[in-house]
Amino acid sequence: MISHILNGKGAVRNIFNALLLLGAFIFNVPVLQAAENPNIKGEIQQLRAQMEKIMQRIEQLEAQQPGISSLESTSTRDEAKVGSSVLAATPKSPEVAIMDDVSATAKPQGRGFLELNHNDSVLSFGGRISADAVYDWPDGSFSPKTAPLDSSGENGQLKYDLRNSRLWFKTRTPSEWGMVRTLIEADFWGSSGNETNNNSHNLRLRHAYLEVGGLKIGQTWTTFLPYATADTMMDPANINWIRQPQIRWTIESNDFTYALALENPETILTDTLGSDLAPDDDQLPDFVASVSRTDDWGGASASVLLRQIRQDKATPSGGSEFNKSDEAFAWGLGASARIKTVGDDDIRFGFQYGDGIGRYVAGQAYGAGSIDDQGNIDLQTAWGTYAAYRHWWSPKWRSTFAFALAGTDNNINVVPNSVNKDAMSYQMNLFWTPFENSLFGLEYGHLERELESGQTGEIDTLYMRALYDF
Amino acid sequence: MNLSVVFRPSIFVVLCLIVVSVSSCAMKSGAKNSSEVNDDHSERHILESKELKKIMHSLDHVDFHQELNSLQIDDERRRRFIRFSEELIEMSKRIVQFADNGGSALLDGEQKKAFVVLAQRLNSQGKEIGLLAEAYRMEALGFAKNRIEQTCNECHTRFRK
Numbered sequence: 001m002i003s004h005i006l007n008g009k010g011a012v013r014n015i016f017n018a019l020l021l022l023g024a025f026i027f028n029v030p031v032l033q034a035a036e037n038p039n040i041k042g043e044i045q046q047l048r049a050q051m052e053k054i055m056q057r058i059e060q061l062e063a064q065q066p067g068i069s070s071l072e073s074t075s076t077r078d079e080a081k082v083g084s085s086v087l088a089a090t091p092k093s094p095e096v097a098i099m100d101d102v103s104a105t106a107k108p109q110g111r112g113f114l115e116l117n118h119n120d121s122v123l124s125f126g127g128r129i130s131a132d133a134v135y136d137w138p139d140g141s142f143s144p145k146t147a148p149l150d151s152s153g154e155n156g157q158l159k160y161d162l163r164n165s166r167l168w169f170k171t172r173t174p175s176e177w178g179m180v181r182t183l184i185e186a187d188f189w190g191s192s193g194n195e196t197n198n199n200s201h202n203l204r205l206r207h208a209y210l211e212v213g214g215l216k217i218g219q220t221w222t223t224f225l226p227y228a229t230a231d232t233m234m235d236p237a238n239i240n241w242i243r244q245p246q247i248r249w250t251i252e253s254n255d256f257t258y259a260l261a262l263e264n265p266e267t268i269l270t271d272t273l274g275s276d277l278a279p280d281d282d283q284l285p286d287f288v289a290s291v292s293r294t295d296d297w298g299g300a301s302a303s304v305l306l307r308q309i310r311q312d313k314a315t316p317s318g319g320s321e322f323n324k325s326d327e328a329f330a331w332g333l334g335a336s337a338r339i340k341t342v343g344d345d346d347i348r349f350g351f352q353y354g355d356g357i358g359r360y361v362a363g364q365a366y367g368a369g370s371i372d373d374q375g376n377i378d379l380q381t382a383w384g385t386y387a388a389y390r391h392w393w394s395p396k397w398r399s400t401f402a403f404a405l406a407g408t409d410n411n412i413n414v415v416p417n418s419v420n421k422d423a424m425s426y427q428m429n430l431f432w433t434p435f436e437n438s439l440f441g442l443e444y445g446h447l448e449r450e451l452e453s454g455q456t457g458e459i460d461t462l463y464m465r466a467l468y469d470f
Numbered sequence: 471m472n473l474s475v476v477f478r479p480s481i482f483v484v485l486c487l488i489v490v491s492v493s494s495c496a497m498k499s500g501a502k503n504s505s506e507v508n509d510d511h512s513e514r515h516i517l518e519s520k521e522l523k524k525i526m527h528s529l530d531h532v533d534f535h536q537e538l539n540s541l542q543i544d545d546e547r548r549r550r551f552i553r554f555s556e557e558l559i560e561m562s563k564r565i566v567q568f569a570d571n572g573g574s575a576l577l578d579g580e581q582k583k584a585f586v587v588l589a590q591r592l593n594s595q596g597k598e599i600g601l602l603a604e605a606y607r608m609e610a611l612g613f614a615k616n617r618i619e620q621t622c623n624e625c626h627t628r629f630r631k
Contacts, residue, residue: 124540124609126540168539168540170540170541172606179605179606181541181544181606183539183540183541185539185540206539207539207541211541220539221537221542229535229537231535233536241537294549344524344527344528395527439536467536
């Protein structure tokens, strides 16, 4: 940017402009003070001397350009590259250009990033330390699928872990198609280490995708995921956070964002013993279309899911291979909204409903349908809904109160009455963010589930978290 | 039904109550006795400042869901920074218009110049933050935001009591 100012036909004029604007923008404080000071002439002389020093400094930097440390030079170089695409579209005023120079040379820009010169990329890396402490009573998981039943509950258990800690790498590279961005993110929910000795949990892939223009290819959250979700640490009963490989095309137009996606299919059916059956015989991708809008009042989204449910000579648990194949086409609808209320508070709500929606709701508590002894598929409806209110006690303290429901309509003439029927949860928390990128949270949650037999189970969980994003 | 129709009035009423309580000490003592133009401008500026403060708070990472990944947070912050930029540019234009229309008549010549320079600087910084956001320069946006805070504070220190 400095060379941009100093080089070219209008270099002299630009230098003159730069001097004037430097005086206006960098030294406006003394200039303005001088205006209130009777000894204005002396102040102006001082300003001139300071401006000369600054110009000398700029010339020094210009001469040292190749030797400037990578951190200091990154933003300047990066802007020069970006300038050919994005910035060039919007001519900069000299004022903005000068301020950019000042910011670029005065301080290292950002945290944890470096420049890859060979392909004009900027690589950033970062992560999260998340130290969690969980106390359950009875011992079990806060899940609509596996919450402990009354007959199986034990007394509480306290667990510490850091498996929610994360590492990520991301890049951005200017291209003719716009900015190419990539992300790889992992956490430590891979194969589990033992608590006896070293708690050496393994990495697990969370996200890996590239994005250019409106095109996104790779693994990330499903497009069917609600736009607005409750600000909680534990998952409410209605939701299932699905990450899966996909190809998504996003179009932004007139405050609305439209997305079409083809996502990895996976059929899960409930067999006659009540077990999950994954035939792995899918032939068509799950298709998702969504529209969302963000505005001053908050935001909202609606989405449609279409999917093929298929088995081809699958083998049920405890049985022999079916001698036929079968398929059905399932659908689902989802909507969610986040609406601002008083101050920074907001209310959020959403629902998902569908025939054969299965794994897309309620922590995968329900199958997309049942499969009988002959291999025939019968889809079942499932739904989930929630409402949550987030209140800011102060800019650094906030709480969320969330309530969620989920349920399904099992084919009870095919499946046993030991399958899940519905679930309910409520949560409340207190989050404190004493400094940027940190969070200390305490959350209480209660979850109940009911089987078709009428048997119920419930769990209470106290969740504490100390989190820092670096 | 447009939801903003339902919620904006309630927010507006709350903000109006706040404005009524603080507007008496919003400007210099000289401004208290100035024209209605001055009063209208200061009240509107206070409202706009509160809205900008809300946006600035929403730019912090604390506001985002813990499940969002880094690119998603970048996207959301970028969108909010662009909106922030638009609000700043509009606000700075109104401040300059206010000065041009005689609203700063109570200020002497040099003070008026300083007032306009600060408004122009806010305008340039608003444009800068929009350009940085458009270019995905997420690392630089924090510093750009800090400079805007400095400009706001400088102007308030000089011209608001």
